[in-house]
Amino acid sequence: MKYLELTVGAVLVNNFVLTRFLGICPFLGVSKRLDTALGMGGAVTVVMALASCITSVISNYLLVFTVNDRVIDLGFLRVLTFILVIAALVQLLEVMLQKVSPVLYRALGIYLPLITTNCAVLGAATINAESGRSVWEATVFGTFSGIGFALALVLFSSIREKLELAAPPKAFEGTPIALVTAGILAMAFAGFAGLC
Amino acid sequence: MDNTILLYAALLMGILGIVLGVIIAVFVKLFSVKSDPRVDLALELLPGANCGGCGKAGCADFAKVLAAGEVQPANCPVSSSEQIAAISLALGIDAGEVERMQAVVCCRSDIGEVRKMNYNGVQDCVAANMVAGGPDECRYGCLGLGTCARKCPFGAIEIIGQVAVVHRELCVGCGKCAAACPRGVIKLVPADSEYHIYCNSPEKGANKRHFCKAGCIGCRKCEKLCGSKFKLSGFLSQVNYADGAVVSGEEVRSIHCPVGCLLSVEERLEAAYNKVKGNKK
Numbered sequence: 001m002k003y004l005e006l007t008v009g010a011v012l013v014n015n016f017v018l019t020r021f022l023g024i025c026p027f028l029g030v031s032k033r034l035d036t037a038l039g040m041g042g043a044v045t046v047v048m049a050l051a052s053c054i055t056s057v058i059s060n061y062l063l064v065f066t067v068n069d070r071v072i073d074l075g076f077l078r079v080l081t082f083i084l085v086i087a088a089l090v091q092l093l094e095v096m097l098q099k100v101s102p103v104l105y106r107a108l109g110i111y112l113p114l115i116t117t118n119c120a121v122l123g124a125a126t127i128n129a130e131s132g133r134s135v136w137e138a139t140v141f142g143t144f145s146g147i148g149f150a151l152a153l154v155l156f157s158s159i160r161e162k163l164e165l166a167a168p169p170k171a172f173e174g175t176p177i178a179l180v181t182a183g184i185l186a187m188a189f190a191g192f193a194g195l196c
Numbered sequence: 197m198d199n200t201i202l203l204y205a206a207l208l209m210g211i212l213g214i215v216l217g218v219i220i221a222v223f224v225k226l227f228s229v230k231s232d233p234r235v236d237l238a239l240e241l242l243p244g245a246n247c248g249g250c251g252k253a254g255c256a257d258f259a260k261v262l263a264a265g266e267v268q269p270a271n272c273p274v275s276s277s278e279q280i281a282a283i284s285l286a287l288g289i290d291a292g293e294v295e296r297m298q299a300v301v302c303c304r305s306d307i308g309e310v311r312k313m314n315y316n317g318v319q320d321c322v323a324a325n326m327v328a329g330g331p332d333e334c335r336y337g338c339l340g341l342g343t344c345a346r347k348c349p350f351g352a353i354e355i356i357g358q359v360a361v362v363h364r365e366l367c368v369g370c371g372k373c374a375a376a377c378p379r380g381v382i383k384l385v386p387a388d389s390e391y392h393i394y395c396n397s398p399e400k401g402a403n404k405r406h407f408c409k410a411g412c413i414g415c416r417k418c419e420k421l422c423g424s425k426f427k428l429s430g431f432l433s434q435v436n437y438a439d440g441a442v443v444s445g446e447e448v449r450s451i452h453c454p455v456g457c458l459l460s461v462e463e464r465l466e467a468a469y470n471k472v473k474g475n476k477k
Contacts (some may be wrong), residue, residue: 036253053327062208071205081212088216101228111253165323 004196006137010144013196016120017152018182024122027153028178030111037157041150043111045143047093048124051086052142055125056135059084075129082125083117089118108166120149156185234263241283242272262287291456298387299352299362299462302396303338304410304421306471307456312407325378333407333431336397338381342395344373352410356468365397389435391443393418395457397431408440412457433457 014020017027023044030040058081062076094112097105115121123147128138159181168177238259252258261267262283269283290477315324315331321343328336339359345351352366353373362373364387374382381396393412397404414431425441426433435441446459459467 072201074205077205084212088220091220095223095227098229104283165318166322167318
């Protein structure tokens with residue numbers, strides 16, 4: 001049951017984009033074409049999984065510790081440390097990919113800098129910390145949240161490719177009709193509520 | 197007590213910052229990749245909007261292919277002409293080094309093409325082409341619904357009557373129209389070539405004549421008179437751009453194409469305008 005919530009729950013029920021409304025910027029920005037959406041989705045999944053793992057290590061072992069039998073709780077530094085670590089992590093990942101796998105770097109490289117301060121990644125880390133998940137649980141949640149983000153992005157970009165051919169009223173052309181569509185897609189995802 | 201927590205907080209952030217900084221510095225040294233300095237130069241001069249209008253994933257991606265010489269600075273639809281000039285100056289690539297191209301809509305469907313149905317759907321070539329292969333009898337001709345004209349960032353394509361025509365003085369040869377056209381009727385040709393075959397159908401001449409008065413019938417008259425400057429593919433004659441063939445006006449007059457496919461860019465534009473005027477009368 002616990003893992004159902006961490007997997008199916010993260011992908012469908014509490015989808016980061018369509019239910020929690022986190023990471024809307026890349027959702028609208030990189031969803032014009034299916035191939036860029038796939039690239040961005042892949043990059044976010046990788047970064048979310050890694051970031052969830054490392055930030056949960058930090059929140060579980062570095063932010064709360066005991067000195068001389070006294071508990072020191074540095075929970076108020078959560079956002080600060082998470083952003084710092086995620087930004088550094090993305091930088092490291094980019095530098096490493098460039099050398100180790102130029103092919104993967106070309107596929108993901110462009111999107112990585114965009115993720116540095118993506119609120120969906122920070123959101124996954126914060127949600128993990130607040131629900132007190134272990135490192136393993138946090139990593140699973142992060143991975144599947146990323147997959148959920150990718151799913152939303154791929155669905156939306158497929159719709160937007162079709163939208164290009166439609167003829168909406170002049171005032172709705174471009175972003176307005178995209179936002180309306182995103183709203184309807186979010187309503188569809190609301191149907192998953194209560195699944196687990 | 198508050199002071200100790202403050203101390204620990206400062207200590208943690210300080211150590212975290214230093215450790216991460218050192219790790220990044222070490223990694224950058226370890227995994228350094230030598231890159232073309234022109235990529236960074238181009239990236240600085242590009243607008244940095246990452247709009248993807250050039251067909252690449254963002255400005256950084258565009259800068260890379262720019263430095264590699266695969267595209268022209270003019271392919272960036274956001275940069276003004278001054279910015280494009282600055283980029284080509286900085287990278288040392290200009291019009292002289294990269295062959296200037298222009299788009300040509302190789303069709304005269306306004307002159308003599310028969311429609312097989314009335315299409316009242318979405319006014320877009322891609323959509324129209326999906327309905328039973330398009331409303332025209334000819335499966336290769338221009339649909340005239342203006343997908344290319346809307347894609348053109350420079351406003352170089354005009355829909356005159358039922359057919360798209362390129363204004364060569366506005367066309368920079370970016371190829372967005374050719375990529376947008378669902379029928380591939382728009383060809384990118386060297387900008388200095390004047391005469392083109394305005395037909396795109398490789399079907400048999402007799403078949404074409406049933407529904408189009410202006411289609412190339414593959415009579416080989418041009419090939420016989422000018423040799424390798426023309427090349428037949430299927431039953432469609434084409435100017436042999438690949439070998440740098442430039443057809444002169446004199447040659448065109450001596451050929452005297454029996455269906456009138458072989459036209460200069462100006463003649464084509466004029467014919468389209470005259471056709472529209474004639475319709476109005």
